[in-house]
Amino acid sequence: MTAATDARDRSVRIGVQVQPQHAHYAKIRDTVSELEDLGVDILFNWDHFYPLSGAADGEHYESWTMLAAWAEQTSRVEIGALVNCNSYRNADLQADMARTIDNISDGRFIFGTGAGWFERDYDEYGYEFGTPGTRIKALGEALPRIEERWTKLNPAPVRDIPILIGGGGEKKTLRIVAQHADVWHSFSDPATLEHKLGVLDEHCVVVGRDPHEIEISIELRRQSDADVEALHGLGARLFTLGISGPDYDLEPVRRWLAWRDRTNA
Template sequence: MPVEFGVFVPQGWRMDLVEIEDPVEQYEAMTSVARAAEESGAFDSIWLYDHFHTVPEPTKNAVFECWMSTAGLARDTRRVKIGQMVTCNGYRNPALLAKMASTADVMSGGRLLFGLGAGWYEHEWRAYGYGFPEVPERMRAFREACEIIHRLWTEDDVVFDGEFYQLDKPINEPKSAQRPHPPFWIGGGGERVTLRLVARWGDACNVGGGDPEAIRHKLDVLRGHCEREGRDFGEITRSTSVNVHLLEEGEDPERATGKARMGRSYEEYTKEFVVGTPDEVASRLERCVEAGADYIIVYLPRLAYDHSMLHRFAEEVVPRLR
């Protein structure tokens, strides 16, 4: 199976719009990257984060809401798929979320990739009034949500009486443009709950954070869950997300990453980013593929201000893995 690629657009969450003052221009910068990714022909998908506050610290800077942005990008683009890595289950009722996703899939002409996770960013949970349940409670709610969303895409007259959610025959029409439903991407590598949910309900997973050994281990766990669920492991898309800073040949790494580091030391930056030439980056991604990944989603810094790294990745890295 050929390797597919996705790329995150600058949405604000990672402080990647702060050099643009006007909010309309900030949104247009995000859209411009989405269109550049589409036009390159190298990327199967563009991706958004589902967060309200910036990282690594909450600051009063722009962060565009994930699902409104998904809908906007569905109309701003024509061919590229659009995903969320990943929607936080705690922020929206799952029945409503299933309806939102169905609508976005139709708006895009069948290009939605639906990502869901249990959520983790405590500051924004509490700031927006969601509380912050302990992990076991969040995971039980997540388990119910996965079933609800899948059933609302595939069944009529769904009745559900769970610990967290109760449904009494909600009508979800149209269910989607894609058949049988939009691809269901379940994010996270929890071995007892999350990967079991992938085996039961998911069409794709996202594991390992670009670490080949972690990818290999998590996929071994997933394979075991698939065997127990009677699921074909081979039909599940196996993705990983990697932060990449692409260097020019001969470029000094510390100097080249200066603006992107935003005050962090080079050593701190390289704990988060694979920094290297096209050959070096391709070599690292090849190890991810050898470990079992067949879909690689990259975050590239400073795309809101300069598309050159996106074009170089498309032209100099992607062909080496296809």
């Protein structure tokens, strides 16, 4: 985990998930450049092998190799997956890949991860799908290995790589968040977030963690302006917006960047 910063003292950040679907890579590359120039704080992709919307067999690209390209292409923005699927790669390999991209980017990599859920990925690529319980258990077992591997690699990561964990399961996922996450990401509305923050607080007490060390990240999709203000009032500071090919409409991004700047002023 990174050095703790009280979440209440954080500025609002905007992350954009450039979904790697239904577009040629040249369009994705140009979109990444434009988003960095616009002032986005973080650029994400996702870790799937097939589109999640639109034509099921449409154009699509792999996450980690793309992130390495983004690390070379960009100079300011942080980068990561929203989120990596723990099931698809050995834990120590994940750590080494993350360290490598962190070095390529000179310390701008965020290790976003989760337990996995998209069954087609598993079936088509030969991974055991299992159950939500087995996948979450595997994530909990992988994270200590990843953190330990980071201490052994030469050269080391440029910085203490932030860990972002996605998911809202109250008994297991939020316990893992309390133990390992620098950022917790969910799709919560205000009422749900308020409840789950209470659950997260309880897990933090058990593991001996200050919950205010954990940055709260929320997906903007389907949130009203009033909801976003309420979520901010509850402590959310990272807000993410997914955009899809083939066109990658940036107007919603511009609107939320303007809101960020007004809120942080």
